[in-house]
Amino acid sequence: MSDIHNPDAHISAGHPKSSPDQIRAGHPKSGPANGDVIIDCNLHELYYGQFKAVRDTHIPIRKNKITAFIGPSGCGKSTVLRCLNRMNDLVRGFRFDGHVHFQGRNIYDRSIDPVAVRRHIGMVFQQPNPFNMSIYNNVAFGLRLNGYKGSIAERVEQALRRAALWDEVKDKLKQNGLSLSGGQQQRLCIARAVATEPKVLLMDEPCSALDPIATRRIEELMTELKQRFTIAIVTHNLQQAQRVADETGFLYVDTTQGGRTGYLVEYGSSQQIFQDPREEPTKQYIRGEFS
């Protein structure tokens, strides 16, 4: 379990890790999370090496809700999202000031194993990235990692159905995942991520490679999935955020201090952000005056 231990992540260096169960159990009293906030993300300053990528971003993600991150390219949406399941630990020189609480526990605590975190907080990436193996094995990969005891075939089918891919691939499950079209690959990745039933699903522009029909299907999937999971999604598609997200955070780039540092401008219910934005950058962005 502790193999992932990454010497660069100062936060995790060389300490005994806790098992997934400990995270699952949670310690409601040890963190500020209250009520239905499942992930409380508070980034004060975040660096890639010397580069200050994000500052002052506090986003509470609510359970069984869809939270959208919007903002211009390069403002740090992916960065923030990747903080939520410690994917940034893989980047050498990544460090940040602040905390991310998951079910009341700081996932960057020294006692927490990032691998365990990622098993509870799954991710769909900006670009489709299926493994070089059969469609079936792609979806089964996570199940096997978790030592899933039930019928893997059933779960694979269920996941593929949920990702609106089953009908297209049910006759060729043995074929290589890379043989699918780009949009199909992305849905395969979504199936792979939901197969293990993580508590939270992070989706980084999951629909950017999809046609409108598939996009609609994925949106339906998200609304369906939020009964069971919590979803955080990054999107460039404002209509999509409006359609599916319960809450929306708008990030923008601050160039005043020399660098290009992203920060959270405004966060609130999607209705409020889109109908009645309070901050000037948000208003301009939503009116489409820059992107």
Next chain:
Amino acid sequence: MSTVEEPVSARPPTAGEYAANGAFRWSCYGFGALVVVLLAYIVLEIFRLGWPAMQERGLAFVVGTVWDPNRNEFGILPEIWGTLYSSLLGILIGSVLGVAVAIFLAEGFVAAGVFWVLSRFGLQYTRLWSHFPEQVETFVKTLIQLLAAIPSVVYGLWGIFVVIPAIRPMCNWIHEGLSGIPFFSTALSGPGILPAAIVLAIMVLPIITSISYEALVAVPPKIREASFGLGATRWETILGVLLPTAAPGIFGAILLAFGRALGETMALAMLVGNSNTLSLSLFSPANTIAALLANNFGEAGDREVSLLMYAALVLLIITLVVNILGSLVLQKLVVKEGKR
């Protein structure tokens, strides 16, 4: 933006350009053909010189186990066996070692370690030190490449004076305890299969490591991320995703190294024992075809030359068969990957 009034600057190629183009093309064809002709010539010449021996001895030469000029008996089965045994064993050790080193380098463990050390001193972003992690990594890579630059006679000496004395006590201890097992049925008295294989493994290390490394770093980072994102540990990612994805390249590396090991001469002539023995024992002296050739061509008369050429042809065929089989497997691996 060009306007209508500007003189037209496009023109068809001149006769001179056509001629240069043609000359270039034909010289490429020529050099390409030269390689093929050269290869064909070498094979033909070996065949021609070996022909008398082939006629005289036939297949008995290949399956015979005695090489005794006084009794006019010549067989190279022990050499064939020794060639395959020592190369396979060397490749086995070399692959495990080489792929492990390739993983170690491709995963950036070296750079990450140096970075960590630097960060203890707060130096990791300073002008002078910020590139140090990559520099150390490049240095280590170069060191491994340098293994290929060591002459094989040096490897041979190193094997005789370092490897054999170093492993002999342990080998003999194993032999005493487990002499019932055929692999350990003889004692290691000096040169033998195992020291030869160990040195071979180190000799093929640069090939295996550098090509496997290229194959591993060619795996798109997003695939790595996908695996980590699902909650795989680093080893689950390496074994479950990275190695299978890089498998064709790694297999190609091993194949290339195998060819190299089959033909390696000097180090083996010094280390394998040059004894016409056919034994499963790792500690027994043996012989290889290449070493046989190197050791015998000096005092060879016409008849021996013909015999040696016959043996060379056998080595050539072994190498060819290994390469063809390997290419077939490789093709299968690649096709599987690219299949739509």
